Amino acid sequence: MTEASTSLKPDAFKVACSSCNLRELCLPVGLDRPELDRLDTLVSTRRSVSRGDTLFRSGDHFESLYAVRTGFFKTCVSSEDGRDQVTGFQMAGELLGLDGISTDRHSCDAVALEDSQVCVIQYSQLEILSREFTHLQHQFHKIMSREIVRDHGVMLLLGSMRAEERLAAFLLNLTQRLQARGFSSSSLILRMTREEIGSYLGLKLETVSRTFSKFQEDGLLDVKQRQIRILNQDGLHQLVNGAGATC
Amino acid sequence: MTEASTSLKPDAFKVACSSCNLRELCLPVGLDRPELDRLDTLVSTRRSVSRGDTLFRSGDHFESLYAVRTGFFKTCVSSEDGRDQVTGFQMAGELLGLDGISTDRHSCDAVALEDSQVCVIQYSQLEILSREFTHLQHQFHKIMSREIVRDHGVMLLLGSMRAEERLAAFLLNLTQRLQARGFSSSSLILRMTREEIGSYLGLKLETVSRTFSKFQEDGLLDVKQRQIRILNQDGLHQLVNGAGATC
């Protein structure tokens, strides 16, 4: 009932890392031909997740990692008393589920923000294969380490930035990742609500909305609901970094 | 000059994971005898770091991980405009340096808060050995995953808790980790300043100080500078979790 519309059965058709156009962003970075062929045996199924459905939930048994193939996700943790916090947004080529390794259970929820597809990576198989291929082992470690570094950046944001700085940093991070995937660096459509942005940034949705409006007044952005056009990228950068540096 | 009192040369004497009393908390968890013996060849040197000195700094070339053997560390990241943020406090048995794997350079500073010793773990060797021993490989992955989960917890704290809740959560986390190392769960000496606590919790030092005073008034703590005695642990727990749960 709770996962009524989630496709729990893997999709029938096969996919191959070796022919995937995300392979330069995803787990296979740096692998050579024979390694790629072996990886194909590991990443053999996809799973579709409809908008609003969960890929996994906190407490679920951990078995697989998931590479986003198409679509967009959020991950969120929640405390016992019901508070919850969006910990990240994931787009194509990014990995979901690393939190589960530590206790064999997931510690956060992963929710699709639009109809999405993920590649299912059996963790036990990944362990085996990464003992065989040093490149794969190293790449996997790098991905985990990168997640740690990213988290530290978010802590910096949450611990020491003001509302405008947080939103500017968020937008710049999003556009940078979109650009790496071949999208425009100046125009984007937000897949998440103001409330989800607020949760990620440690702000209330009203503050997010007001800050968008302020950016528009200041000529930094053009905001039409979830359609954002960046008019002055340098201006955003200065908000994040140059807050007091120009003195 | 900047690291005048740091011992850059590894200490001469050898150490062995197999005979270390931290082995149930550290990297060797779950390894059997022969595996432990091999690990001893990998973790062969210690390094001493005096109070106030850095073990590594942001930008340093990454080569090794460090397991805290004795002492206490903080890690902090800083942004271009000079803002900085304490991202964690590490005590005996905990690993430092995981951030460096992602780019081959460290992305944070690790500073000793008291005279400390660390075991030096050559990362390249760890990769080799963890291809051979599945337990070691798995344990290492668990440690990285645990760091990610911990970071998500800090994000929840920074994003959605109020000052009293943050400090209560911080104290409970500290005592829990100290207890796992055989120390009292009700009495502790803080190794860090109010300012460092504040940075970690996203608060100013005055707020940290005031909140300590408030806890004392409320009979939750006995505070004498850095000496803390917890008088009502349940009370602290209720602050963190039960904020609104009793309605």
Next chain:
DNA sequence: CGCGAGCTTGATGCCGATCAATGCATGTGG
């Protein structure tokens, strides 16, 4: 067309930042 989810905008209040002064412990040199 009307409903509802999500977004915007305004008015008000509070929590924690900021500014400032004092207190307390440790250490150093006269």
Next chain:
DNA sequence: CCACATGCATTGATCGGCATCAAGCTCGCG
């Protein structure tokens, strides 16, 4: 041994940014 400096902690007064409460507004959809 005391005078003084220094680093850290405490406490008070005031201020400001963001939360909160409360209306409307927009847009997609049955």
